[in-house]
Amino acid sequence: MSALKDRLRAELTTAMKARDSLRSSTIRMVLTAITNAEVAGSEARELSDEDVIAVLATESKKRREAAEAFDDGNRPELAQKERDEAAVIADFLPAQLSEDEIRDLVAAAVEQTGAAGEGMKAMGKVMGVVTPQTKGRADGAQVAAEVRRQLTS
Template structure:
């Protein structure tokens, strides 16, 4: 069962159990998926849905930082609760060691050996790790490896 089919089922469960945070978060996810499908004019598969959720996770993390800076703990807690639910729908994130291993494979495959080759490496590595690792983390690892 795809993630897109699972979400409405979990929406009903959250409605029955009275879990308002989960209910609202799933509604937000379904709405974002719908907008993305309209924008792209095609049905999203699981990687597409993961990309939408990853974008939502990034927004929550930025909001949490802003609310912490503004001393709004109530809003930090709300965003953190939504973030936890969003992350539960993402595939397991790769550890730094796993990202390094994948990056080394791609660097060897592409024949990159200097920082100027980062575009070649990222162009091949990013689609492979999409949804499994944060883009900033991937870029940091690639930069570090190419400087050696």
């Protein structure tokens, strides 16, 4: 069993004992998403820590997008609830990369692939190198935007 999944279960117990409803409901939601990922497909399987991190990153992204949608819909209380849930999920994700770190990783990938003069047609090559390095540690859209910026400049 994944160590991260065990940690989530232990944190759920702690949150329930502390009567922290936000934390316990968010962790329950994440554990449900993990279970759904385990039983999806043709046969059930146990997720590795890397797979659990991918599920957590997806759930975190859902919360960010929902918060933006609620802000656009002038529902600040619901947007704040989504942000609070995203903060709980972030406790279980690896430390996020800063913009400078992403810029450096992309620059190194552009250099490594020799994509500097090729423009946007080299985006797939560069993303193929950068994505494994940023998985779970940076938003894919943010990474793609930086790749685009560096390839077009």
